[in-house]
Structure formats: C-alpha cells, structure tokens
Amino acid sequence: MIPLWMYLVVAAALFCIGMFGVLARRNGVGVLMSVELMLSAVNLNIVAFWRYSTPENTTGMVFAAFLFVVAAAEAAVGLAIIISVYRNRHSVIPEEADTLKG
Amino acid sequence: MEFNAITLAFIVFSLVTLGGGIGVVTCINLFRGTIWLMVSLFGMAGLFILLSAPFLAAVQVLVYIGAIAILFTFAVMLTRSITHLPVRFTRLWANAFAAGAFFVLLVAGVIYPVWVVNDAVHFPVSDVTRTTADLGVALVSGNGFVLPFEVASLLLTAAMIGAIVIARDVDDEL
Numbered sequence: 001m002i003p004l005w006m007y008l009v010v011a012a013a014l015f016c017i018g019m020f021g022v023l024a025r026r027n028g029v030g031v032l033m034s035v036e037l038m039l040s041a042v043n044l045n046i047v048a049f050w051r052y053s054t055p056e057n058t059t060g061m062v063f064a065a066f067l068f069v070v071a072a073a074e075a076a077v078g079l080a081i082i083i084s085v086y087r088n089r090h091s092v093i094p095e096e097a098d099t100l101k102g
Numbered sequence: 103m104e105f106n107a108i109t110l111a112f113i114v115f116s117l118v119t120l121g122g123g124i125g126v127v128t129c130i131n132l133f134r135g136t137i138w139l140m141v142s143l144f145g146m147a148g149l150f151i152l153l154s155a156p157f158l159a160a161v162q163v164l165v166y167i168g169a170i171a172i173l174f175t176f177a178v179m180l181t182r183s184i185t186h187l188p189v190r191f192t193r194l195w196a197n198a199f200a201a202g203a204f205f206v207l208l209v210a211g212v213i214y215p216v217w218v219v220n221d222a223v224h225f226p227v228s229d230v231t232r233t234t235a236d237l238g239v240a241l242v243s244g245n246g247f248v249l250p251f252e253v254a255s256l257l258l259t260a261a262m263i264g265a266i267v268i269a270r271d272v273d274d275e276l
Contacts, residue, residue, distance in 0.1 A: 005217040010116045012208040020201035021127035024191040051153040055231040058240040069254045073261035079177040080265035086181040
C-alpha cells in the first residue's frame with residue numbers, strides 16, 4: 001500500500017498550485033478554476049484520511065460527497081457573477097470590479 | 103514500499119493530477135485551461151479509486167468533468183476571455199514564491215513531523231471499508247445524515263436560482 005503521507009504531499013502540492021492560480025491569474029474564470037483545484041485537493045485529503053484512519057465509518061465519504069455539492073454551487077454562482085460583471089464592465093479582471101472601493 | 107501496479111498507478115495518477123493543475127494555472131489560452139482542468143480532475147478520480155472510493159470517483163467524473171468543466175467552458179466562451187487579456191499574471195514571482203513557500207511549510211512543518219516520522223497512521227487500520235451501499239443508507243437514514251442531505255439539496259436549489267438571477271440579462275422584462 002501507498003503510505004498516507006504520499007497522498008498528503010500530492011494534495012498539498014495541488015493546493016499550492018491552486019493557491020498560486022488564485023493569487024496570480026488575471027482572468028476571473030482562471031481564478032475560479034484554481035479554486036476548483038484547491039477544493040479538489042482538500043477532497044483528496046478528506047478521502048485519504050477516511051481510508052487510512054476510519055474506513056469502518058461512512059463519515060469521511062459523506063463529507064467528501066457534500067464537498068462535491070459545495071463545489072458545484074460555488075462554481076455556478078461564481079461563474080454567474082463573472083458573467084454579470086463582464087456584461088456590465090466588459091472585463092473579466094477581478095481588480096477592475098472596484099465600484100465599491102472608497 | 104515495494105514497486106507494484108498500485109504504486110505505478112499512484113505515480114501516474116499523481117503526475118496527471120499535478121500536471122493538469124500546472125496546465126490550468128499557466129496556460130495562456132483559457133479554453134485549453136478547461137481541458138487541463140478535466141485532465142487534473144480525471145487524475146483525481148483515479149486517486150479516489152486507489153483509495154477504494156469508487157462511488158466518489160464516478161461522481162468526480164460525472165459532476166466535475168461532465169458538469170463543472172463544461173460550465174467553465176461556457177464561461178470562457180461567453181466572456182470572450184481568450185482574446186481580451188494580453189497579460190496572464192499579476193505579481194508573478196511574488197505569488198510563485200508565496201505558493202512555493204507555503205508548500206515547503208506544509209510538507210516540512212506539518213506532513214513530515216506528523217505523518218512521516220511518526221508512523222501512527224502510516225498504513226490503513228483495516229482493509230474492510232464501507233461501500234457505496236453503506237453510503238447510500240447513511241445519507242437517508244434517520245440516525246445518519248438525512249438532515250445535511252436535505253440542507254445540501256436546498257443549497258443546490260438556492261445556488262441554481264441565484265445563478266440564474268445574477269446572470270440574467272437585465273433588459274428582459276420581469
């Protein structure tokens with residue numbers, strides 16, 4: 001079997017790749033895609049911990065399934081906001097949506 | 103750790119997942135970025151199978167690759183974000199350094215001292231795992247997770263209605 005820490009290292013690497021995307025991408029859609037990567041890494045962590053420490057419970061799987069739901073809701077609302085911002089300001093760059101800035 | 107088919111599959115799926123992720127954050131053409139996102143999520147589904155969670159792998163392929171990645175493709179096309187952005191990154195090197203430093207911090211500060219040196223949960227405590235049928239029962243049984251299940255469906259409905267309301271054309275009559 002693969003030791004647990006290898007899964008944790010893969011998940012940490014994917015999380016940091018996603019974090020870089022969230023911080024550095026200019027495009028709002030790219031930022032949301034990077035957020036999906038981060039959520040996916042967290043899901044890998046949850047499933048790995050479930051498999052290695054409490055495989056006799058269903059809690060870990062249920063938690064991972066709810067994370068799918070949250071990721072789907074986040075993607076739908078986030079993309080709707082980006083499309084709305086694009087329609088009003090003709091830009092997908094998050095820094096340019098600064099109407100509320102004082 | 104001996105080298106066998108599971109190890110090979112783990113290495114391949116990890117490389118697919120991480121390579122897809124790097125493709126998502128670095129490619130210029132965001133349409134290709136959505137393809138890379140599908141690649142990465144597919145590798146993640148393979149890792150779920152290695153972790154003996156086949157239902158989650160199927161959901162990963164159906165929901166993420168089948169629905170969310172398509173949603174991203176729509177968003178890329180609707181916003182014409184392929185042609186309108188000459189600059190890919192903001193503060194590239196500072197952010198790359200921050201992400202790399204965070205990775206080093208996670209591995210050297212958390213994963214190495216807790217799970218590599220100390221082998222408390224190095225390997226699975228048992229090979230008996232809960233199956234998809236157990237998951238289905240747990241989601242709808244009264245002493246299981248039926249309330250979170252209903253709340254999750256409510257959340258999905260609210261997100262769907264909210265997305266329609268936010269993205270609707272304001273010129274339409276109500």
